[in-house]
Amino acid sequence: xxxxxxxxxxxxxxAAYKTCEIVRGLQKAGVRCKVVMTEHATQFVGPLTFRSLxxxxxxxxxxxxxxxxxxxISLAQEADLFLIAPCTANVLAKVANGIAxxxxxxxxxxxxxxxxxxxAMNVHMYENPATIYNMGKLEARGVRIIxxxxxxxxxxxxxxxxxxxxxxxxxxxxxxxGIRRNLEGRQVMVTAGPTVEPIDPVRYLSNHSSGKMGxxxxxxxxxRGARVTLVSGPVSLPKPxxxxxxQVRTACEMLxxxxxxxxxxxxxxxxxxxxxxxxxxxxAHKLKKGESDSALSCIELVRNPDILxxxxxxxxxxVIVGFAAETDDVVAYxxxxxxxxxxxxxxxNEVGEGKVFGADSNQAWLIDAHGAEQLxxxxxxxxxxxxxxxxxxxxx
Ligand code: CTP
Numbered sequence: 563x564x565x566x567x568x569x570x571x572x573x574x575x576x577a578a579y580k581t582c583e584i585v586r587g588l589q590k591a592g593v594r595c596k597v598v599m600t601e602h603a604t605q606f607v608g609p610l611t612f613r614s615l616x617x618x619x620x621x622x623x624x625x626x627x628x629x630x631x632x633x634x635i636s637l638a639q640e641a642d643l644f645l646i647a648p649c650t651a652n653v654l655a656k657v658a659n660g661i662a663x664x665x666x667x668x669x670x671x672x673x674x675x676x677x678x679x680x681x682a683m684n685v686h687m688y689e690n691p692a693t694i695y696n697m698g699k700l701e702a703r704g705v706r707i708i709x710x711x712x713x714x715x716x717x718x719x720x721x722x723x724x725x726x727x728x729x730x731x732x733x734x735x736x737x738x739x740g741i742r743r744n745l746e747g748r749q750v751m752v753t754a755g756p757t758v759e760p761i762d763p764v765r766y767l768s769n770h771s772s773g774k775m776g777x778x779x780x781x782x783x784x785x786r787g788a789r790v791t792l793v794s795g796p797v798s799l800p801k802p803x804x805x806x807x808x809q810v811r812t813a814c815e816m817l818x819x820x821x822x823x824x825x826x827x828x829x830x831x832x833x834x835x836x837x838x839x840x841x842x843x844x845x846a847h848k849l850k851k852g853e854s855d856s857a858l859s860c861i862e863l864v865r866n867p868d869i870l871x872x873x874x875x876x877x878x879x880x881v882i883v884g885f886a887a888e889t890d891d892v893v894a895y896x897x898x899x900x901x902x903x904x905x906x907x908x909x910x911n912e913v914g915e916g917k918v919f920g921a922d923s924n925q926a927w928l929i930d931a932h933g934a935e936q937l938x939x940x941x942x943x944x945x946x947x948x949x950x951x952x953x954x955x956x957x958x
Pocket of ligand 1: 832833834835838869871883884885887888
């Protein structure tokens with residue numbers, strides 16, 4: 563799934579400090595957050611706080627950004643969803659009636675993204691017929707209102723008006739974005755990238771794997787709420803947000819790290835392109851032309867351990883997803899690997915001639931005990947979601 567952007571509007575209410583937690587909750591699910599504040603909101607929490615949390619500029623005034631004279635339009639267009647939390651009675655009334663007299667309300671009027679509003683105010687303001695009428699008006703227009711909770715309010719009153727629980731607000735926003743949290747409480751282990759098998763201190767055997775598929779899977783699993791350990795060979799990709807990365811080089815190192823992580827996992831996804839062989843001897847010093855010609859022209863290789871098959875041998879009820887990289891007879895070879903390796907699901911694809919390695923998209927087959935399903939060409943981010951949907955359905 564492509565990264566989603568949520569624009570968060572913060573209004574002048576004591577609950578504004580809770581928006582910091584909303585930002586963190588959404589970020590943990592892989593969502594990019596941008597913040598727009600009313601002038602009054604800046605009295606409660608400084609824009610610098612949100613800027614530090616989001617690593618994005620924080621918008622306040624309509625005319626603050628001289629390089630972007632129609633800032634409300636660019637903010638509105640960037641958002642996949644506009645959340646106003648906390649939303650005061652005043653801003654709620656303005657949005658309900660199409661009033662646009664500052665950056666936040668102008669953006670609310672100009673966005674075509676879904677609008678979610680989490681009100682927070684004094685109990686009498688919340689129960690005032692004007693506020694109830696405005697909330698009804700917004701709901702009738704398809705705006706999602708996350709009802710305020712009851713309890714002790716900052717003004718000393720007890721009653722309805724407290725900002726809804728941060729976790730409820732985060733859940734509603736993720737659901738509206740179509741982000742499923744169906745791996746919450748689960749542990750996932752992913753292997754990714756190539757392995758490198760040294761010949762001497764400067765030379766090695768390896769392959770063209772970029773690691774993109776494994777990294778997309780690790781990121782997608784974290785977005786769904788899993789605790790993810792990514793056992794990665796050397797790649798030049800940024801660490802996915804919220805994922806524990808264990809860096810390895812050789813197949814033997816990858817096996818040790820994968821076995822440790824898989825021991826506590828519910829799901830193992832083996833996306834690494836493990837080198838099948840390694841040099842039997844690793845020279846302690848650089849092999850020199852002339853002096854070591856025989857060692858350089860004839861490198862004796864030995865089989866590497868099969869990481870997937872080793873983990874599958876004692877998998878119990880854990881689910882294993884493997885890959886099959888083939889140049890021909892893709893489905894037939896992949897069916898063979900499903901059986902011989904003990905996987906529950908094999909993602910098969912054709913490799914070679916610029917296909918798959920390093921690419922951002924992939925055309926794959928999903929092969930399990932029931933048969934083979936050919937998938938259309940899609941981005942590796944999208945494919946990661948399709949694979950996880952299937953893997954989740956196999957979990958006990
Ligand atoms: N795999 C593994 N350890 C290995 C080799 C492969 O864990 N030593 C895993 C890969 O991560 C992948 C699956 O096994 O999930 C199949 O990998 P692939 O390279 O397609 O097949 P191989 O097992 O190497 O078989 P072959 O080279 O004969 O196609």
